[in-house]
Amino acid sequence: MIHKPKIVVIGGGTGLPVVLRGLRDQDADVTAVVTVADDGGSSGILRNYINVVPPGDIRNVLVALSEMSPLELDVFQYRFKSSDQFFAGHAIGNLIISALSEMRGGIFPAVQELSQMMKIRGHVYPVANEPLTLNAEFTDGTKLSGEAEITAAHRQIKRVWVTTADGADGDQIQPVPEVLAAIRAADQIVIGPGSLFTSILPNLTIRAVRDAICESRAEVVYICNIMTQKGETDHFTDADHVRVLNDHLGQNFIDTVLVNIQPVPKNYLDFKQWNEISQPVGHDFQGLRDLGCRVISANFLRLKDNGAFHDRDRVVAELMNRLHQVHE
Template identity: 35%
Template sequence: MSKSTASDGDDLGRPPRVVALGGGHGLHASLSALRRVTTDVTAIVTVADDGGSSGRLREELGVLPPGDLRMALAALCGDDEWGHTWSQVLQHRFRSEGDLHGHAVGNLLIVALWELLGDSVAGLDWVGQLLGAHGRVLPMSSVPLEISAEVSGIDPARPEELTTVRGQVACASTSGRVRSVSLLPGDPPASPQAVKAVREADWVVFGPGSWFTSVLPHLLVPELAHALVTTRAKRLVALNLSPQRGETDGFRPETYLEVLREHAPKLGVDVVLADSGTVEDVTPLMSVVGELGGRLELAELSRDDGTPRHDSDRLATALERILGTEGR
């Protein structure tokens, strides 16, 4: 596959168009950094969550699960008091003994707009306007999806035996090790706006985030996957700081890339960004990065509090250097 030829935006006299893929806390971290780097950010979000408030709304109303979409919007909120206040409102969860317990205000607001407008993307755009969002949030598919995973080691007596586990929560919390994932339905429709954003992007950013349930699903929606493989945009993969129990137990930094290649063998990668403190042996990582056609960038990305979370300032600095926007 030939290397991409998209401009990083400098030659065009505008900020780079960046599309960020994922869901949940990983995408929130990515967007919190990217909004400091460019004014043209589009988040494309997984729609397979079946737990908590999102799962209850999905089951009762048949809507897309709004939770990860809400978190992405909150991450892109305006910098003024108005934006921050509405971001807090969106993230607020009710605490009660009744049916509202655990529901996030933003989830209810998003679903209300969907019902009123009959258009999932328009509803998200309205919430974005309310927040003064620095970017746009789109679902990766126009229908709610279910994740199915092949998991080994659920029965300790048969460590190599594969078991099929269905549902995002079940996959993320399995006691075994996830080997591969697929989506149900198997040929889901992509959001047309998401496909368009990928095709027009200068950069596409994968991760960080739950690898099997937030990052890889984008490559399992056929039309979106085709756009990701054929886009002229440069592709950046931001690796996680630590393995996630069940999903990525025992993963080394290069394992994330090996799994990515297994699920999307035609996908090329231009840059892999990893935390320098989590890469004990750079040689195997550089080898896999080279096989994908990219280069490795190491930087100090984690917080100083001992938690395996990205520091927004450090991640923004690294992304700014890679995307070529220093001094903008």
């Protein structure tokens, strides 16, 4: 039996599904580890009303790895119009995930059951089986709790950490055991792309997850964001992103960084439509090398709907290329 390479992708937000959609069609065993600290939009409302893990990021990851028909996926992703007062803004998939979480006594068993129903190629693991709260300390010494509030504050973040409803911190939080097992068995660990402080780091500030990654023999690849994010990474270079990751984990753990060097046309971006973005991430290749990183710089850019995104096919081709080189 031929060994399928095991790839673990860690993150949340809109960047994670892009990479997963491309990996789904590769001959690989793919596991997505998804943040449970989102508290904005439909996810936040459901979290507050019925005390479930926020389902939005999980919903998008399920869709990315699903082999259901386009019509079935469209129904799952359908979001009620704002004029539908009771259901305003809710995606049907969020309601289904929330209902199954109540029926099965937690988000993890709910997602495993839904994975079978949705014909998932791979595995989808919420990082924990309970909602987590993201906390941040800013460079001015002030602190805030809640992912949505932290992002809206538009202040420079110094560090973030997660807590449970009863006050347990990252040292005490128990991640889902399957998450740790997947990380330990991985041939490649992929981090990002996604919001550095609010999508990626909430997973990594759980000590058990952090330790498993640092102890892993797998190559750790960071897909650096193309654009900086308002209120999170203003004026950041690619090396700044890696430096923040390393500081939170207490060691230089990123082995390889994928960096887009294709210029983003200034007049193409619609900053009103994509109001989270600020400017292209700056390059500091010497800084990356000083952090012990292998740098792969290439055209990873895809221009779409007046926004700048990662080109899924080019990113996935590079990830698979890294796997083959490492294991030759």
